Amino acid sequence: MSEMGRHLDTLVVSATTPDETASATLHGRTRVTVSLASGYYAYTTDDRLADKLAQLGRLLWVARMQEYYRFKSEQLGRQVRGEGAPRTPAQSERREARDNIVARGVSHDGAVGLAAVGLFTWTASVAPGTARRSSEEEFCSAAGQAAEQLIEDHLWNLALVWANGAR
Amino acid sequence: MSDNYGDVRGEATTLVDRFAELETRHQAMLAFETAAEDGSLDDAHAWTNERRARELQVYSDQWYGEIRSWFEDIEELFDELADLPDPGTLLSTAQSLNPALSIMSGPSGHTDISGGTEYAPSASFDKLQSVPTYLADWNGIAADAFKSNFIPPLERVAHNEFEAIVSLRSPLLAAGEMWKQARKDVSDLIDETNSALDDYEGGKGAADAVLALSIIGAVVAVAAVPFTGGTSAALYWAIAGSAIGVTGAVVGYPAEPKKELDISGDTPADIAVSLRQAVADMKLQWIENEIFIRDKIRSLTDLISGYTAPSEDSPPLPRYPNVGAPTSGHTYSQATVHEFSLPRPALADTTPGNAQDDDHFGKPD
Numbered sequence: 257m258s259e260m261g262r263h264l265d266t267l268v269v270s271a272t273t274p275d276e277t278a279s280a281t282l283h284g285r286t287r288v289t290v291s292l293a294s295g296y297y298a299y300t301t302d303d304r305l306a307d308k309l310a311q312l313g314r315l316l317w318v319a320r321m322q323e324y325y326r327f328k329s330e331q332l333g334r335q336v337r338g339e340g341a342p343r344t345p346a347q348s349e350r351r352e353a354r355d356n357i358v359a360r361g362v363s364h365d366g367a368v369g370l371a372a373v374g375l376f377t378w379t380a381s382v383a384p385g386t387a388r389r390s391s392e393e394e395f396c397s398a399a400g401q402a403a404e405q406l407i408e409d410h411l412w413n414l415a416l417v418w419a420n421g422a423r
Numbered sequence: 424m425s426d427n428y429g430d431v432r433g434e435a436t437t438l439v440d441r442f443a444e445l446e447t448r449h450q451a452m453l454a455f456e457t458a459a460e461d462g463s464l465d466d467a468h469a470w471t472n473e474r475r476a477r478e479l480q481v482y483s484d485q486w487y488g489e490i491r492s493w494f495e496d497i498e499e500l501f502d503e504l505a506d507l508p509d510p511g512t513l514l515s516t517a518q519s520l521n522p523a524l525s526i527m528s529g530p531s532g533h534t535d536i537s538g539g540t541e542y543a544p545s546a547s548f549d550k551l552q553s554v555p556t557y558l559a560d561w562n563g564i565a566a567d568a569f570k571s572n573f574i575p576p577l578e579r580v581a582h583n584e585f586e587a588i589v590s591l592r593s594p595l596l597a598a599g600e601m602w603k604q605a606r607k608d609v610s611d612l613i614d615e616t617n618s619a620l621d622d623y624e625g626g627k628g629a630a631d632a633v634l635a636l637s638i639i640g641a642v643v644a645v646a647a648v649p650f651t652g653g654t655s656a657a658l659y660w661a662i663a664g665s666a667i668g669v670t671g672a673v674v675g676y677p678a679e680p681k682k683e684l685d686i687s688g689d690t691p692a693d694i695a696v697s698l699r700q701a702v703a704d705m706k707l708q709w710i711e712n713e714i715f716i717r718d719k720i721r722s723l724t725d726l727i728s729g730y731t732a733p734s735e736d737s738p739p740l741p742r743y744p745n746v747g748a749p750t751s752g753h754t755y756s757q758a759t760v761h762e763f764s765l766p767r768p769a770l771a772d773t774t775p776g777n778a779q780d781d782d783h784f785g786k787p788d
Binding site for chain 2: 261331347408
C-alpha cells in the first residue's frame with residue numbers, strides 16, 4: 257500500500273450545495289453520508305431532494321479529485337494540478353472511454369437511485385412519495401447506500417476500461 | 424518529497440509488490456474482457472460485487488507469483504543504489520583542509536573565494552617583513568641569494584598555495600554534494616514511481632511534469648566555483664604562472680545525457696520500463712559527473728606540476744600518464760612550479776664536504 261493508498265482509504269472530504277441545504281461526506285474510498293439542513297426535509301419535495309443529490313454527487317467528486325492532487329503535490333514536493341495532455345491517440349481514447357463510464361447505484365429499499373457518467377454528470381431519482389413516507393434519517397441513509405453502490409460500480413468499470421484502453 | 428533513502432531496499436520491495444499487484448489486476452481485466460468477447464465468460468461490467476471479488480481472487484491465485492517475477496529485477500536495481508558513498512565523510516574530509524588554509528593565509532591574510540571565509544594573517548609569517556633586518560650582518564653569495572631570491576617570493580608562493588588548497592578542496596566538496604544529491608534523486612525516483620502507479624490505479628493520465636535530476640546542478644555549482652567566478656580564480660590562475668593562460672584554467676561542465684527522468688506509462692509494466700530506463704540514465708549522469716571531477720583534479724594537479732594544456736582554444740586536456748594516454752601536447756614550465764613551491768636552496772643540502780663543489784658555492788675567488 258502506498259502513501260496515497262493509505263490516504264485514499266482514510267480521507268474525509270465534504271461538499272455542500274450552494275444553498276447550503278444539503279451536504280455529503282465521503283469517508284475513505286466509497287462510504288458516503290448525506291445530511292440536510294435542519295428543518296429542510298419537512299417542507300421539501302421528492303424532486304427537490306433528487307436535485308440536491310445530483311448536485312452533491314458532482315461537488316463531492318470534484319472535492320475528492322482536488323484532494324487527490326493536493327496530496328500528490330505534497331508527496332512530490334511540486335505542484336500537480338491534474339492530468340497532462342495525452343501523448344498518444346490511444347491515451348486520449350482511453351480517457352474518453354473513462355469519462356463515459358456509466359455507473360449506477362440504488363438504495364436497498366429502492367427509494368433512491370443514482371446514475372453518473374464519468375462521475376461528472378450525475379442524475380438522481382427519488383421514488384414518488386418518499387419525502388412523506390420515509391423519515392429524514394431513512395432518506396439520508398438510502399442516499400448514502402445508493403452513492404456507495406454507484407462508486408463501487410464506477411471503480412470496477414474504471415479498472416476494466418483503463419486496463420483494456422491500454423491494449 | 425519524502426526522504427526514502429534510509430530504507431531504499433524496503434521501499435523497493437514495497438514497490439515490486441505494488442507493481443505485481445496492479446499488473447495482476449491489469450492482466451485480470453484484460454482476461455475478463457477477452458473472455459467476454461469470445462463468449463467463455465459473461466460481461467464483466469455487469470458482475471455483482473461478490474462475483475468481482477471472487478473472479479479477481481481466482482485469477483490472482485493462479486497468476487500473481489509469475490507476474491511478480493516480471494518485476495523482481497527492480498529489487499536488484501535498488502539494491503545497488505542503497506549503499507551510495509556517504510556524502511558526510513567527503514564533506515568532512517574537505518573541511519579538514521580548512522586548518523591548512525589558516526596557516527597558508529600569509530602575512531596579510533586571505534579570503535577563501537569559494538565560500539567567502541576570511542582568514543586572518545598567519546602568525547607563522549609575523550617576522551617575514553623583518554627578515555632582512557635580522558640578517559643585516561649576514562653577507563656573501565648565499566646571503567645575497569637568500570635575501571633576493573627566497574624571501575621576496577615567499578608571500579606570493581604562500582598565497583598561491585592557499586589558492587591551490589581551495590581549488591583542490593573543491594572536487595571533494597563536489598563529490599560530497601554529488602552523492603548527497605544522488606541520494607535525493609534515488610529517493611525522488613521512488614516517490615515518482617509510486618505516484619505513476621497511483622495514477623494508474625486511480626484511472627488517471629500522467630501529469631505533465633517530470634522529475635528533474637538535482638545532481639546536475641550540484642556538481643556544476645560546487646566544482647565550478649573557483650573557475651568561473653569572473654575575475655576571481657580564472658584570473659588568479661592566469662597570473663599565478665607566466666605559462667598559464669585563462670582558458671587553460673576553465674574546466675568544461677560535465678556532459679548532460681539527460682536532465683529529466685520521465686516515470687510514466689499506460690500500464691504497470693510500462694511504468695516499470697520507464698523506471699528501469701530512468702535508473703540507467705541516472706547512473707550515466709553519475710559517471711559523467713565523476714569523470715568531470717576526475718578530470719578537474721588532474722587538470723589542477725597538472726597546473727601545479729607545471730604542465731599546461733596543449734591549446735588555449737580547447738578546454739584543458741588532463742594528462743593521463745597512468746593510463747598511457749598521449750601527454751606530448753602539454754608544455755612544462757618550471758617557473759610555474761616555483762610559483763607553488765620555492766626551489767630548494769642549495770644551502771639546505773650543503774655540508775662541509777661539498778660546500779666548495781661547483782654545484783654548491785664553489786671555491787672562493
